[in-house]
Amino acid sequence: MNVAAKPSLDHVMPQSTEAGPVDCDIHTRVRSIEDLKPYLSAHWWHYLKTYGMRARHGFAKAPPFPKAAPNAARRDAWPPDGGFPATNLEFLRTQHLDAYGISFGIMNPLVATGQGDQNDDLSAALATATNDWQLDTFVTPEPRLRASVVVPYEDGAASAAEIRRRAGDHRYAHVLMMSRTAEPAGKRRYWPIYEAAAEAGLPIGIHVFGYSGWAGSSSGWPSFYIEEMTDHAVSCQSLVTSLVMEGVFERYPNLKVVLIESGFAWMPALGWRLDRVWARMRDEVPHVRQPPSAYLKKHFWISTQPMEEPERPEHLLDVVDWMGADRLMFASDYPHWDFDDPRFALPASLGPERRQAILSGNARALYRLG
Amino acid sequence: MSARAGVDTVGHGGVQRSEIRGPIDCDVHPTITSTRVLAPYLSDFWRDSLVERGIDSLDSISYPSDAPITARPDWRNHTDEVEQLCTQVLDRWDSQGAILNCLYGVQLVFNEDMAVAFARAVNDWIAREWLDRDSRLRASIVVPLQNVEHAVDEIERCASDRRFVQILVLASGEMPLGRRNFWPVYAAAQRHGLPIGIHAGSAYRHPVTSIGWPSYYVEDYASQSQAFQSQVASLICEGVFAKFSELKVVLLESGVTWLPGFLWRLSKFWRGLRPEVPWVDRSPLEIVRDHVRLTIQPLDAPDDPDTVRRIIDHMRSDDMLLYASDYPHWQFDGDRNMPPGIPTDLVRKIQVDNPLATYQRLNEDAP
Numbered sequence: 001m002n003v004a005a006k007p008s009l010d011h012v013m014p015q016s017t018e019a020g021p022v023d024c025d026i027h028t029r030v031r032s033i034e035d036l037k038p039y040l041s042a043h044w045w046h047y048l049k050t051y052g053m054r055a056r057h058g059f060a061k062a063p064p065f066p067k068a069a070p071n072a073a074r075r076d077a078w079p080p081d082g083g084f085p086a087t088n089l090e091f092l093r094t095q096h097l098d099a100y101g102i103s104f105g106i107m108n109p110l111v112a113t114g115q116g117d118q119n120d121d122l123s124a125a126l127a128t129a130t131n132d133w134q135l136d137t138f139v140t141p142e143p144r145l146r147a148s149v150v151v152p153y154e155d156g157a158a159s160a161a162e163i164r165r166r167a168g169d170h171r172y173a174h175v176l177m178m179s180r181t182a183e184p185a186g187k188r189r190y191w192p193i194y195e196a197a198a199e200a201g202l203p204i205g206i207h208v209f210g211y212s213g214w215a216g217s218s219s220g221w222p223s224f225y226i227e228e229m230t231d232h233a234v235s236c237q238s239l240v241t242s243l244v245m246e247g248v249f250e251r252y253p254n255l256k257v258v259l260i261e262s263g264f265a266w267m268p269a270l271g272w273r274l275d276r277v278w279a280r281m282r283d284e285v286p287h288v289r290q291p292p293s294a295y296l297k298k299h300f301w302i303s304t305q306p307m308e309e310p311e312r313p314e315h316l317l318d319v320v321d322w323m324g325a326d327r328l329m330f331a332s333d334y335p336h337w338d339f340d341d342p343r344f345a346l347p348a349s350l351g352p353e354r355r356q357a358i359l360s361g362n363a364r365a366l367y368r369l370g
Numbered sequence: 371m372s373a374r375a376g377v378d379t380v381g382h383g384g385v386q387r388s389e390i391r392g393p394i395d396c397d398v399h400p401t402i403t404s405t406r407v408l409a410p411y412l413s414d415f416w417r418d419s420l421v422e423r424g425i426d427s428l429d430s431i432s433y434p435s436d437a438p439i440t441a442r443p444d445w446r447n448h449t450d451e452v453e454q455l456c457t458q459v460l461d462r463w464d465s466q467g468a469i470l471n472c473l474y475g476v477q478l479v480f481n482e483d484m485a486v487a488f489a490r491a492v493n494d495w496i497a498r499e500w501l502d503r504d505s506r507l508r509a510s511i512v513v514p515l516q517n518v519e520h521a522v523d524e525i526e527r528c529a530s531d532r533r534f535v536q537i538l539v540l541a542s543g544e545m546p547l548g549r550r551n552f553w554p555v556y557a558a559a560q561r562h563g564l565p566i567g568i569h570a571g572s573a574y575r576h577p578v579t580s581i582g583w584p585s586y587y588v589e590d591y592a593s594q595s596q597a598f599q600s601q602v603a604s605l606i607c608e609g610v611f612a613k614f615s616e617l618k619v620v621l622l623e624s625g626v627t628w629l630p631g632f633l634w635r636l637s638k639f640w641r642g643l644r645p646e647v648p649w650v651d652r653s654p655l656e657i658v659r660d661h662v663r664l665t666i667q668p669l670d671a672p673d674d675p676d677t678v679r680r681i682i683d684h685m686r687s688d689d690m691l692l693y694a695s696d697y698p699h700w701q702f703d704g705d706r707n708m709p710p711g712i713p714t715d716l717v718r719k720i721q722v723d724n725p726l727a728t729y730q731r732l733n734e735d736a737p
Contacts, residue, residue: 068642068643068646179581180580180581181581181582182581182582183581183582183583184579184581184582184583184584184585184589185581186584186585187582187585212580212581212582214576214577214579214580214581214582215576215580216580216600217542217546217576217580217597217600217601217604218541218542218572218576218577218578218579218580218593218596218597218600219541219542219543219544219545219546219547219572219575219576219597219600219601219604220543220544220545220546220575220576221545221546222546222600222603222604222607223546223548223549223604223607223608224607224608224643224646224647225643225646226603226607226636226639226640226643226646226647227546227600227603227604227607229639229643230599230600230603230632230635230636230639231580231599231600231603233599233632233635234580234596234599234600235579235580235581235596237593237595237596238579238580238581238584238589238593238596239581241579241584241589241592241593242579242581242584242585242589245584245585245586245588245589245592246585263631263635265630265631265632265634265635266628266631266632266635268627268631269595269625269627269628269631269670270628272627272670272671272672273592273595273625273627273628273668273670274592275672276668276670277439277588277591277592278588280438280439280700281437281438281439281587281588281591284586284587284588285586285588306635306638306639307638308631308634308635308638309634309637309638310630310634310684311655311686312686315630315683315684316634318680318684319631322677337642338639338642
């Protein structure tokens with residue numbers, strides 16, 4: 001892949017780790033599956049080479065909807081060594097961490113992690129391998145980066161075991177799930193994940209994507225990538241509804257959930273709708289003791305990218321007012337094509353205090369970053 | 371029902387006219403209690419089948435009959451539902467008209483021959499047992515989307531009765547509504563000046579969420595507003611409004627407050643991804659303002675009038691909302707049929723002007 005555009009370092013941000021943004025969504029990835037070989041048993045290596053990963057859609061080597069760009073990446077994010085974007089630590093530092101003065105970056109690996117594979121045991125093996133690989137490849141040489149505890153979320157018990165294996169290791173920021181699970185996220189099969197995360201004091205990060213095995217909408221499969229991207233906000237509304245209505249937060253009152261790349265402008269409207277239907281039919285869900293919007297304000301954080309852009313910027317301020325500026329955390333989505341630049345993504349009209357909270361303060365508090 | 375000409379107040383073809391120009395209620399629901407009700411409108415084959423095969427009910431789980439949302443307590447018991455609607459809803463709020471959207475589970479049927487038979491029966495039942503009884507009533511054509519040719523045939527069959535003012539489909543079906551497979555339906559709709567009304571509900575070909583089946587009915591109902599988001603994205607991205615420039619789509623019982631945030635996301639992605647859908651040649655925000663309308667019950671807003679005013683401002687259009695009581699569904703109590711906080715000058719637009727602008731056939735005199 002040729003690099004058409006040179007990385008621009010003309011607008012370097014202050015490099016103070018105190019003030020620098022916390023980037024809640026960086027997509028470091030393996031150069032190839034070979035990177036995970038040292039962390040896999042002979043059986044799983046053989047299995048992977050022979051049968052491969054099988055997502056809950058039909059494509060063996062491609063996503064169901066072709067992306068906007070190769071690997072969904074910025075054209076300028078391909079490192080000079082010819083590898084995939086966000087595989088070369090030196091280039092990642094130069095183009096992103098140093099360029100923007102990022103004080104901490106949370107890695108959410110999406111490639112070859114095995115999440116949502118049809119084979120739960122393969123998922124578990126790849127999750128463990130990915131978690132070790134993140135430390136060795138990125139966190140140890142670059143302490144500004146934090147890892148995710150990737151879990152094989154369709155298997156609650158195996159996920160809980162993986163979380164307990166990593167509990168207390170502050171190099172991990174949160175537990176990582178994908179948004180499109182095989183059943184709604186509040187269902188009991190996932191509760192062991194929430195129990196182990198709450199016990200370890202780790203938030204649950206839920207990044208959009210994953211393939212549930214169900215169609216991408218309640219009316220079947222859409223045709224286009226633009227619909228898939230839009231529908232992620234839709235499926236996240238369903239997962240928030242499920243977590244609330246199943247009573248997950250009554251059972252695990254300390255559980256914290258971070259929604260990543262889902263957008264956030266839908267959150268107030270969802271809260272109003274859920275409050276209404278709960279008030280009308282709370283006899284069906286007596287275990288939900290508070291109005292749903294109260295759980296949203298207490299248990300959920302949302303990353304900003306892709307930042308919603310109303311025609312009138314002041315409308316976004318209304319949304320921030322309704323949900324609370326303490327719920328939002330900046331994310332760039334580096335190296336993906338829809339990257340948000342920390343200098344420009346947040347509207348200036350938020351004012352310096354709220355901007356700073358969203359750029360770094362909220363994430364520092366939630367993730368207990370030094 | 372013409373606002374220009376006034377309104378009949380004494381039944382079908384009546385001669386007394388008043389100058390009352392009350393609201394037009396764009397979403398009311400007649401109830402079919404059993405397939406037996408439809409027997410007179412079915413062919414011999416299907417009438418026999420009701421008995422031979424014990425086909426008693428096509429009720430959908432979208433509205434369990436005793437669930438609170440399904441009927442307001444004071445609208446539950448009646449001896450004559452037509453009379454109840456006309457007195458307790460239309461007379462009560464001086465409505466000059468109402469559009470009947472029948473939610474009997476015809477769209478759920480797997481056998482496409484059976485689906486068309488029951489769709490025809492439902493439409494004929496509405497015409498005879500509702501529209502003939504009160505000249506303020508209008509209706510949507512229930513279509514069997516299981517087979518697009520059948521759906522178009524049913525539109526053609528009913529469209530000559532000018533009291534049918536819309537085509538009715540559900541928010542969740544077998545395929546996204548923008549798919550080209552359905553375009554003959556939109557061609558027929560545009561040809562006859564009939565908006566496509568998309569109502570909350572599912573044919574349950576897929577789970578009501580894209581992450582599988584939830585546990586509770588309250589989740590099913592809540593998820594309906596999500597189904598509408600996917601459908602609006604589908605209609606826009608497939609190019610339905612580029613192809614059918616006159617087409618109007620009405621979202622019925624969709625909730626409203628999700629719309630601005632949804633459009634901000636879709637429009638931002640459109641700026642980045644428009645090479646994938648080059649026929650979408652302007653922002654989805656503009657397309658929706660021109661082509662999509664929503665009924666106001668439920669609004670899904672807090673009771674605080676100031677918040678409602680801010681939400682209305684986010685819509686950036688006075689043309690999109692249509693008055694509805696959602697009879698007999700329990701969206702509000704007493705006479706609070708308009709959400710608090712709607713600006714006064716917008717009330718008349720929502721109640722009268724916007725429905726008349728959306729439904730061409732409402733501007734015609736009663737037949």
